[in-house]
Amino acid sequence: MKKQKTLFRQKRFFWALFLTQALLVATHLGEFWPFSVYPMFSQAGRTWTRSLVRDVSETPSNQYWQSRTLETLPGKIFAMDEVGINQNDIANYIQKVDSWDAENKENIRVLFKSQLVDRKLLLYEVKGHLNDQKEVIQDYKPLLLMYQDSIILNPQFN
Amino acid sequence: MQRFFIHLFDWNREESLSELIFFRMYEFFVCLFSLQYIWSWSTYIPKLQGVVLPLGLAQYFDVSTLFNDVTPVLIAIGATVFIALSFFRRFSWGYLIALILFHFQYIARFSQGEISHGSNIVAMTLLGLALAFIFFKQEKEARRFALGLAIFYIGLGYTSAAICKLIATGPAWVSGEHLWLWLGERSVDVLSQTGAFVPNSLQKLIFDSKLAATLILVFGLLAELFGFLFWFKKTRPFIGLTLIGMHFGILMSMNINFDKYIYILFILSFPWERLIEFFIRRFKANSRDGFLSNKILIPR
Numbered sequence: 525m526k527k528q529k530t531l532f533r534q535k536r537f538f539w540a541l542f543l544t545q546a547l548l549v550a551t552h553l554g555e556f557w558p559f560s561v562y563p564m565f566s567q568a569g570r571t572w573t574r575s576l577v578r579d580v581s582e583t584p585s586n587q588y589w590q591s592r593t594l595e596t597l598p599g600k601i602f603a604m605d606e607v608g609i610n611q612n613d614i615a616n617y618i619q620k621v622d623s624w625d626a627e628n629k630e631n632i633r634v635l636f637k638s639q640l641v642d643r644k645l646l647l648y649e650v651k652g653h654l655n656d657q658k659e660v661i662q663d664y665k666p667l668l669l670m671y672q673d674s675i676i677l678n679p680q681f682n
Numbered sequence: 683m684q685r686f687f688i689h690l691f692d693w694n695r696e697e698s699l700s701e702l703i704f705f706r707m708y709e710f711f712v713c714l715f716s717l718q719y720i721w722s723w724s725t726y727i728p729k730l731q732g733v734v735l736p737l738g739l740a741q742y743f744d745v746s747t748l749f750n751d752v753t754p755v756l757i758a759i760g761a762t763v764f765i766a767l768s769f770f771r772r773f774s775w776g777y778l779i780a781l782i783l784f785h786f787q788y789i790a791r792f793s794q795g796e797i798s799h800g801s802n803i804v805a806m807t808l809l810g811l812a813l814a815f816i817f818f819k820q821e822k823e824a825r826r827f828a829l830g831l832a833i834f835y836i837g838l839g840y841t842s843a844a845i846c847k848l849i850a851t852g853p854a855w856v857s858g859e860h861l862w863l864w865l866g867e868r869s870v871d872v873l874s875q876t877g878a879f880v881p882n883s884l885q886k887l888i889f890d891s892k893l894a895a896t897l898i899l900v901f902g903l904l905a906e907l908f909g910f911l912f913w914f915k916k917t918r919p920f921i922g923l924t925l926i927g928m929h930f931g932i933l934m935s936m937n938i939n940f941d942k943y944i945y946i947l948f949i950l951s952f953p954w955e956r957l958i959e960f961f962i963r964r965f966k967a968n969s970r971d972g973f974l975s976n977k978i979l980i981p982r
Binding site: 627 | 687688691729730731732734735737738741785788789792795796797799801802805806809813817818823826830831834846847849851854855857862863865866867870873874875876
């Protein structure tokens with residue numbers, strides 16, 4: 525009898541949790557951590573957007589704003605490990621930000637502030653896609669130029 | 683359905699000392715992994731600035747109020763205290779309060795646009811412990827519920843992930859060029875994070891051979907699809923090992939380390955209580971009243 529009661533209780537709590545989970549994800553756009561309806565890599569073949577930072581302290585200013593491939597990028601690579609920031613955060617920030625107003629630009633600059641003394645860093649938006657020949661194409665578009673006390677949005681950015 | 687629940691929670695069987703010790707070890711690792719996340723995020727959150735993705739409870743208050751040096755550390759201290767209280771059976775709601783504090787750390791840490799999956803399994807296992815020790819006063823019942831819930835969600839999580847892939851992309855999901863595209867994405871990520879990306883031999887093989895890339899994706903999809911086999915005791919070690927292999931494959935091919943998934947699968951996939959039973963027998967030969975009778979470490 526006691527075992528039957530235990531089983532009943534276990535089932536009841538189990539279904540209650542399931543219902544709670546369904547309610548939470550349904551009312552919070554599919555994500556109420558730790559509940560989530562977003563598995564990784566479910567949509568294959570989609571264009572992706574990432575980020576990359578270059579140190580352009582030695583680069584002439586007329587070379588900042590051209591879109592490029594990885595091989596032709598100006599300056600030298602800047603590893604985000606230097607500022608202890610996870611690159612996922614920068615990549616997702618630049619994808620999801622509504623507009624590049626002064627506050628959003630400043631939020632990015634502050635993350636790199638400790639490494640901007642006497643340095644200029646250029647943040648690239650990197651887009652990848654498969655072309656008709658099923659080759660991976662990467663396009664590096666300059667987004668934000670960071671100085672110690674200011675930040676400039678690419679004038680051609682849209 | 684009745685048989686499924688009996689199978690999952692295994693409530694009808696007597697509990698041996700070795701199972702009890704195994705559970706305490708499982709519980710210890712769940713607490714440890716939770717605290718690892720909570721404390722590591724407490725030092726990262728102060729670096730953040732704006733909020734672009736308000737997740738969970740962040741939809742109801744300005745989560746940027748947590749972006750300072752003090753609050754995340756206070757949350758981490760609180761979570762540690764409540765986890766310790768529950769672990770030593772001093773406060774049954776401790777795990778649930780710690781989970782809510784864990785949620786606050788998560789919504790602050792991942793307010794930058796990324797939805798992270800690495801910590802979900804740890805939080806689900808902590809949730810299992812939280813509900814078990816609130817709703818079941820008997821230790822044995824609580825233990826069975828906590829383990830059953832974790833096992834259920836692991837099986838469900840993997841199988842539903844495979845079904846989502848088939849719905850979102852279809853059977854063509856396994857086509858090798860998709861792995862090339864993801865690998866291209868990850869190469870930028872690694873370059874961006876560390877300053878260098880040097881492909882390993884598996885990554886070179888993937889880039890050189892579409893067949894190899896396709897076969898790797900076929901293996902990954904099938905491993906996930908059969909994740910529900912984790913619910914059943916007889917098939918659990920095999921599917922557990924397959925999923926661990928899949929995670930090592932993801933690590934080698936995509937440089938994404940789901941280490942906590944690997945650890946928890948490793949803990950839950952195999953009948954460790956049999957190994958513990960072996961050591962107990964050897965230990966008993968030397969000592970009748972050792973640490974095994976400690977009521978705090980092994981509550982009954």
